[in-house]
Amino acid sequence: MELVDSTRYRLGDVDRAIAAFQAELGGDAVVTDPEHLKAARDPYTYVESDQFDPSAMVMPSSTEEVQAVVRIANEHGTPLWMWSQGKNVTYGGPAPRVKGSVVVNLSRMNRVLEVNEDLAYAVVEPGVRWFDLYDALEAAGGRCWTSIPDLGWGSVIANSTEYGRGYTPMGDHPENLIGQEVVLPTGELMRTGFGALPDSVGRYVYKHGFGPRLDGLFFQSGNGIIVNSGFWLQRRPEKYAVIWLSFRGDEALVRVVDTMREALLEKSIHNHPVIMRGTTLDSDGNTTFSTDQDAWLTRFAVYGREGVVDATLKALHDQFDVIPTLEWAREVVYDGTKREGFPSHDDRVMAGIPDLDILDLFQQVYGPPGAHLDFSPTGRMVGTEVLETAKLIQEGYEEVGAPFFSGLMISPRNVLHVSSAFYDVKDEAQTRKVYENYTRMVDVMAARGQQVYRTHLQHQDHVQSKLSFNDHIQRRVAEAIKDTLDPNGVLQPGKAGIWAKRYREDRGE
Template structure:
């Protein structure tokens, strides 16, 4: 990005300059970043599938308090400048901190990074949106509190951001039980506390998620209907012992029985955390094996060439990563149950990690797919499907066929929940190749439509795919989207908060196909 900033649709240079002056009056000069001050790196799209400079902000605001957020929203409404809230974290295949509306001003909440409270008796913490999992873990450790942070392995992600995204990686992967009580600044600047927090002096705001009347928390998870400034998050008692494990199976068709076994163990409580099943080539990318270094380039890796990769990495065609935790007898019993459940799969190898090695469970979603190509990026599609081996195998077979027909390798993984599977499909592309970017976007659009045709909804989307995903939720003439638009227009009539996020556009931008 160079020269004059890319302004959001409908905002002229004069209005923008006046808004910047007003933002500086609220936050101070050093807390308002523009292209003239600093290249807005970290706020643009880390996976520029539509080309560098498309999903870019015109400026970034570094809010440090609830009052900052309220005053910034007041300025935004006055000048009609759209804001795009951003929290710490990577999520690079989903656009990172880039605004859905090109040229929107990023509202960076990372300075709001205080752990406000930890209740040792009832096991909850109250955090601001800039608190990361590392921050919260350090806070608990420094105070010697007997709790652990879920999910492990996400490190620098925002606790609030992950909770509101209902990300599918925690013990609460299929229920919104990670959070309890939130504080929200609405687009008009009003300040709301949900549930029991609606009392003037509540003693149970973070003990019980409901209050009197409707429960509004899920409106903001995820949403463009308000800025969550405080969140109560539930903690788990730290187990006395925890050991990671890996299960490798040798054949592609082993995915079905592997998923069935793991889902049963997850459902009956044997496994305390959701395991992840990763494809061989995704693990190869994570291990630093670039596509160009393998046989058969260019094009997808031939089926016959998977065996050398498996032998080199000592992995299977599918590799499941999880953890067992509890007292030593419980850990032994859990591990015995895992091995017994996997024994019917011929050639399955079960390996238990070292005792209490302190490592996080490997295999969680991340940026491994970027390493598959020398100048790699990736775009993610994330369907949710019923948690059966038959469904997993059918989805894998269909998606792999479409991906390979487009000249690409399947690099997918499945997070195994009690009831559902989260199918993470990163599609790698050469970020410097316009033709490859276009093919990748077309393929991902096809994957979204194909999932919907099979009755499967996509849960998360890169900004380039948000409208396409919203279009697939088409029951009764897109009644769900229309409901979102009605609520959006009621709470944000000026249309300044995260326009277009998750396919919900305010009236001022609706139908413009921005």
């Protein structure tokens, strides 16, 4: 099942590092027994694989303890791999890229440090899940909604650093992070943006800071461990309208995409819609997978004062009703104060109310754990191009007979063509086939100028290798930054295909 080598790297003196972690953090914060270390295993990998197994897990409870962990790792040359909830499944979950790394589990740092309802932001530690943020917002008075991904189990900070997506007007999660406090790979503490000014009033309200904007250095990278951050929220609307449209066939898809782009640019659709292929909808708004690949659904929402929502819905009818085969499968207007009693996950997710309901949907094909590999090339929000990409992805899966589901995540100009290929983790040959097919599909899409935005440990080097403009200068700059910030190469080696100098030597580069 191994597409990449995870064992050729020097690990430093792991045993002495573990002893030092135990002395510094206490025994209950350091896990070494194999049974408990299963928590740091990718649940969607082949069951017998030990390719990405860590040697230990440490669980710091404070910024000072994170700094101590990093200091010890530097002393012993031990690679660290951090996560906040470890739910980055389909991308490797909690597992490290280098076998034998020590994973840093930040879930004990789980305080919501501030909710500012007037200015609509919260300040959170990395262990704060979407469930926790939702509860804190309701407890604070309910005037703010958070955007959330489909599953409430993940970390607000981690999901955002992975360029995670949600389905409200603020669904581009990395754009919501602001004023991060970061432990650098050397153990020093840094604040981004106007957090650099002691007692700054602008830290959580003004994004750009002064000089180069450094927040992005800590996204999809091993350049630092974010120990707290601001996160922007949305004002609770007076009314919230859920819309589902169903349509069939190629022509309708092209017209829906082009119409939706205009509606998004005109701001008559307010959130990040999803277009789904091969799903059916019941009258409560619950979806089920179907084998009918001609059947399409789209879901989106409108928020605001009652008069604005009414007028916007009327305008949307005028725009979409002319499309052949299109039907308004569902249209419901809720009060913004309603937080309970929704009939479906989709109604909740566009209102920022977290759940785990769709895990069941993903277990329909092969049962638990619902293993799937997400292939997510970007595309442009142009109907004919979306159709072409959708057909290529369909062919890509049909060639190898992999069952799949597509959910296109929409922004005004961009489409993330997220498709999930299902497999049985007990079947090594099938698992390998899905992973190898992914590599091939990356090649097909990159040749068309379409790059995936996030990927599994098995494919991070391959996806990075496609960014070849001017002799891979983007990677070389990222490596230069990495080598400066992380001179001993202790943090997150191989994340997004970026390796510190010592590992590049181990790789013979």
